[in-house]
Amino acid sequence: MYSKETAANLDEYFKTIAPYLPEEKYIAVDLNLKYKESLEKYGFKRQLCLKHAPKTINTNIKNIIASYKKKGGKINRKDRKLIKEQKQKIIDMILNEDLEEIDLILKDMVDNLELLHPCIQQLMNKFIIPNFNDFFWYLKVDGVPKTSNSPELNFQITLPKTCKEKNAHYERIRKKNIP
Structure with a gap:
């Protein structure tokens, strides 16, 4: 047992259990970055928790908007509506359970990235695209849970x-x- 969930403790824990698990190891985790390095280091594949995904996306958007405003960007009512619609499209894509439809939505969004609001572009480039596969292991591999709880x-x-x-x-x- 560990008193705190730190990156060092996680690293030690995954190192300890990795040899006893099958070759293909999948684990459902929250979207916290502290899990990523340790999991990859010991051959685990992350299934990002779909219950926490919308909340994390909302938090990331709020942070991106705040940063955008600090840099002098203006967000009017029309922009807010556009951001909300595009954000909802991303959330719907992540919660979708049809891989073909998911791929089509992502392809459309990536092909038209320059048409998305700059805040959504940043979300796509820094969060969605790098972690894309980690949202859908539960659809590709039997037995992988889609939530960490x-x-x-x-x-x-x-x-x-x-x-x-x-x-x-x-x-x-x-x-x-x-x-």
Whole structure:
């Protein structure tokens, strides 16, 4: 057991378990970069967690927009709408389960990269294209999970939104009342 999930601890852990696993090793992980080096070093292939992908894309877009504004770029209402539409197209592509359709969408986006908003171009070049295959191992290889936490995914799919909101509300109250 490790007290913290650091890059060094991950490296040691994967080094320890790698010899006991089959030749083709797939592991579902969050989109945190600290996993990438260790996994590649010991022959693992990453299946990026599809539950966390939309959130990570949204976070990356917010950071890219903030950086774009700092450099003097202007984003008006029309740009925001365009970014939102293009971002949703990327998220839909990642969550799609038809490899042929996924390839067509990616090819279209890459072929028309110069027509995308500069913020989306940056997202494509720095995040989507370099990690593209890591989103779809679960479609190519039997037995690869598409999320790093199956109960979490089932919870999101099956529980009505009102129940989730009530649970979150009660959890906030409970945390406030703990001394």
